Amino acid sequence: MNKIVVLKAGKKILTFKIKSPKNSKKGETDIFIDSGKGLYFDKIVAGNYFTEFTQPTHTINSISWHGYFLHINKNVLSSPVIHLKDYSDKVAKLPHLGSINAKEPFPFPVFSLWLPKNMSLKDIGKTNKDNSKSIYSEIKASENKRLDFFVCPKSISANKFLKT
Numbered sequence: 324m325n326k327i328v329v330l331k332a333g334k335k336i337l338t339f340k341i342k343s344p345k346n347s348k349k350g351e352t353d354i355f356i357d358s359g360k361g362l363y364f365d366k367i368v369a370g371n372y373f374t375e376f377t378q379p380t381h382t383i384n385s386i387s388w389h390g391y392f393l394h395i396n397k398n399v400l401s402s403p404v405i406h407l408k409d410y411s412d413k414v415a416k417l418p419h420l421g422s423i424n425a426k427e428p429f430p431f432p433v434f435s436l437w438l439p440k441n442m443s444l445k446d447i448g449k450t451n452k453d454n455s456k457s458i459y460s461e462i463k464a465s466e467n468k469r470l471d472f473f474v475c476p477k478s479i480s481a482n483k484f485l486k487t
Contacts, residue, residue, distance in 0.1 A: 325341045340356075354387070369419070387406045388406075390422040404418055426476070
């Protein structure tokens with residue numbers, strides 16, 4: 324399984340999916356973060372220069388983080404990128420210098436998500452679970468919660484990470 328679904332009061336708030344990049348020998352992971360239907364991220368801070376995107380100026384409900392990179396020559400690097408989208412419309416494309424590689428001895432921090440207890444969920448329907456395709460994390464409607472997402476390189480199993 325490579326997908327985590329965050330639910331609050333049984334309603335989908337976020338989907339976090341990991342894939343192997345198709346066109347790279349360097350950087351072993353692409354990450355896709357999507358908000359639940361009708362939801363947008365209130366604030367995003369991303370990229371090498373910590374660029375901020377906030378509502379209502381920017382409406383973003385989808386983030387794709389592509390970890391591939393390519394050395395063009397000793398002075399030029401085609402760097403990994405982050406795409407921020409409003410459904411299929413690109414809002415921004417940001418370079419970053421992070422990638423996830425098997426030789427790394429530690430998990431890679433990807434993002435933190437803040438879920439306030441007063442989050443409006445009235446227009447969102449209940450989510451039907453399919454435990455064969457996703458891992459579900461249920462957050463109570465009555466609590467504030469911060470979730471931190473990390474990705475382990477292929478050299479570190481989840482069990483090994485949790486034991487250290």
